[in-house]
Amino acid sequence: MARILITGSKGVVGSWLSKILQERGHAVFGLDLTHQLGAVGFEHEMSAGHFHYARCDVANFRQLERIFDKAGPFDFVYHCAAEFGRWNGEDYYDQVWNTNAIGTKNIIKLQERLGFKLIHFSSSEVYGDFPGVMKEEVMETTEVKQLNDYALSKWVNEQQIRNSITQYNTQTIIVRLFNTFGPGEWYHPYRSVNCKFSYHALHGLPITVYRGHKRTSTYLEDTCTTLANIVDNFKAGEIYNIGGKEEHDIETLADIIWNYTGASRDLITYKDSEILTTKVKQVDTSKSERDLGHTLTIDLKTGVERTIDWMRQYYGLSK
Numbered sequence: 001m002a003r004i005l006i007t008g009s010k011g012v013v014g015s016w017l018s019k020i021l022q023e024r025g026h027a028v029f030g031l032d033l034t035h036q037l038g039a040v041g042f043e044h045e046m047s048a049g050h051f052h053y054a055r056c057d058v059a060n061f062r063q064l065e066r067i068f069d070k071a072g073p074f075d076f077v078y079h080c081a082a083e084f085g086r087w088n089g090e091d092y093y094d095q096v097w098n099t100n101a102i103g104t105k106n107i108i109k110l111q112e113r114l115g116f117k118l119i120h121f122s123s124s125e126v127y128g129d130f131p132g133v134m135k136e137e138v139m140e141t142t143e144v145k146q147l148n149d150y151a152l153s154k155w156v157n158e159q160q161i162r163n164s165i166t167q168y169n170t171q172t173i174i175v176r177l178f179n180t181f182g183p184g185e186w187y188h189p190y191r192s193v194n195c196k197f198s199y200h201a202l203h204g205l206p207i208t209v210y211r212g213h214k215r216t217s218t219y220l221e222d223t224c225t226t227l228a229n230i231v232d233n234f235k236a237g238e239i240y241n242i243g244g245k246e247e248h249d250i251e252t253l254a255d256i257i258w259n260y261t262g263a264s265r266d267l268i269t270y271k272d273s274e275i276l277t278t279k280v281k282q283v284d285t286s287k288s289e290r291d292l293g294h295t296l297t298i299d300l301k302t303g304v305e306r307t308i309d310w311m312r313q314y315y316g317l318s319k
Contacts (some may be wrong), residue, residue: 001025001027002026002027002076002079002231003027003029003072003073003074003075003076004021004028004029004074004075004077004231005026005028005031005067005068005071005072005074005076005077005078005080005116005137006021006027006029006030006031006077006080007031007056007078007079007080007081007103007107008027008030008031008032008079008080008081008082009031009032009053009056009078009080009275010030010031010032010033010034010036010067011080011081011299012081012180012184012185012186013080013121013177013180013223013224013227014030014032014054014078014080014081014181015184016220016221016224016292017078017080017224017227018030018223020221020224020228021228021231022080022252024210024228024231024270027054028052028072028229029051029054029067029071029074030052030053030054031053031055031056031058031081032053032056032081033055033056033057033109034055034111035055035256036053037053038051038052038053039051039053039054039055039136040053040054040067040071042066042070043141049072049157049209052071054067054071054113057103058079058081058099058103058104058105058106058107059074059098059099059102059103060106060171061109062209064106064107065110065138067155067245067300068110068114072114073114073116074114074116075116075117076116076118076119076230076231076234077107077111077117077118077119078119078120078121078227079104079107079119079120079121080121081103081295082098082099082100082103082121082154083095083096083100083153084150084190085146085150085190085191086125086148086149086150086151086277087189087190088094088133088147088150088190089148089149089150089151089153090148091190093201094148096149096150097149097153098151100150100154100156100157100208101154101156101157101160101280102135102285104120104157104161105159105160107120108160108161108164108170109167111164111170111172112164112168112170113170116180116286117171117172117173117234117236118161118170118171118172118173119172119173119175119227120157120158120172120173120174120284121175121177121203121205121231122153122154122155122157122158122163122174122175122176122177122205122251123151123176124176124177124179124237124241124243124278124281125146125147125148125150125151125154125278126139126144126146126151126175126176126315127139127144127146127157127176127278128145128147128151128160128278129144129148129266129279130142130143130144130240130280131175131279132282133279133282133283133284134240134241134282134283134284135241136176136239136284136287136294139158147277147278150278156175158239159264161173161174162271165237167258171234171236171237172232172236173228173230173234173235173236173237173238173239173240174187174238174239174240175230175239175240175288176239176240176241176242177218177223177242177243177245178215178216178218178241178243178244178281178283179215179216179217179218179243179281180192180217180219180220180223181191181194181195181217181218181219181220181303181304181307182219182220182221182298182303182307183220183306183307183309183310183311184220184302185220186210186295186314187199192217193253194304195251195307195309196205197253197254197257197259198266198304198308198311199284199311200263201257201258201261201308202261202263202269202308202311202312202315202317203240204263204264204267205223205267206267206268206269207267207268207269208268208269208270208271209250209254209268209269209270209271209275210250210270210271210272210273210277211247211249211250211251211272211308212241212248212273212279213249213268213273213274213279213280214248214249214250214279214281215247215248215249215250215253215281215283216243216244216245216246216247216248216281216282216283217244217246217253217300217303218242218244218246218296218298219244219296219298220295220304221297221298222294222295222297222298223242225274225295226242226292226293226295227242229292229293229294230292233293234254234267234280235291236267238287238291239260240287240288240292240294241283241284241287241288242288242292242294243251243281243283243284243285243293244283244285244296244300245285245296246299246300247282247297248300253300253304256300256304256305257304257308260305260308261308294298296316302308305317
């Protein structure tokens with residue numbers, strides 16, 4: 001059994017990952033931005049007993065340090081906490097840089113002191129304008145231009161980690177996630193395209209479909225199963241792509257959602273390619289398949305339908 005901290009444990013990926021790790025018998029402690037049941041009290045303890053969660057902003061070193069003091073030591077830290085998404089990064093760039101750059105630096109400084117193994121969550125967005133198959137080593141051999149502040153912040157994180165490895169021999173794995181989706185992703189305007197399209201279709205809201213963009217989509221449970229496997233085969237210094245194989249354009253995704261929900265096609269507007277956005281993401285996941293047992297069990301259509309069924313239940317909608 002490992003003692004594990006998950007930052008951003010109440011987020012979409014963090015909550016799924018926490019569940020899987022606990023089912024495997026690991027002791028999991030989580031932190032996120034809000035008060036929750038089971039939280040640690042600090043100056044004022046509300047109750048005694050086993051605590052498994054604390055409110056914490058990773059950009060606040062004092063808050064982060066006291067979690068390690070009170071709930072640690074930890075064998076592994078999964079650093080999921082981040083401000084996510086390219087348009088979120090444009091509208092809330094101050095939070096993006098504060099949380100992603102300063103927050104990650106805080107985690108790294110504690111790692112240098114305490115010696116835990118770190119799994120850092122990067123993003124496919126770091127591949128920027130690269131036009132070919134996205135292999136992990138591309139970033140070592142090719143000059144790539146990131147296309148938005150979110151992507152830049154994640155690339156900065158990777159450089160922060162590399163510097164720490166060089167100076168302090170810290171043990172870290174970087175994972176680059178590609179378009180993860182599935183049940184548990186609640187809606188807001190900056191969510192994944194899968195989530196936004198599904199929510200809009202169910203609520204009769206318009207969408208814009210940009211032509212010429214291609215993606216692979218990875219079901220949340222498959223992604224988090226792979227992430228949980230890292231505990232059993234931790235190779236310090238490695239970088240892994242975690243993504244899908246079923247390449248699709250955005251029109252195909254919209255068709256699946258509209259066919260399943262029966263929403264009006266009048267809600268869809270088609271436009272040419274979107275700015276600040278990678279046109280085609282072709283991913284090579286052979287390394288995560290080899291080392292982490294990355295396996296895809298849910299195809300796009302099945303995953304989208306399961307997500308829509310979950311949304312109907314979550315938002316109290318009838319079929």
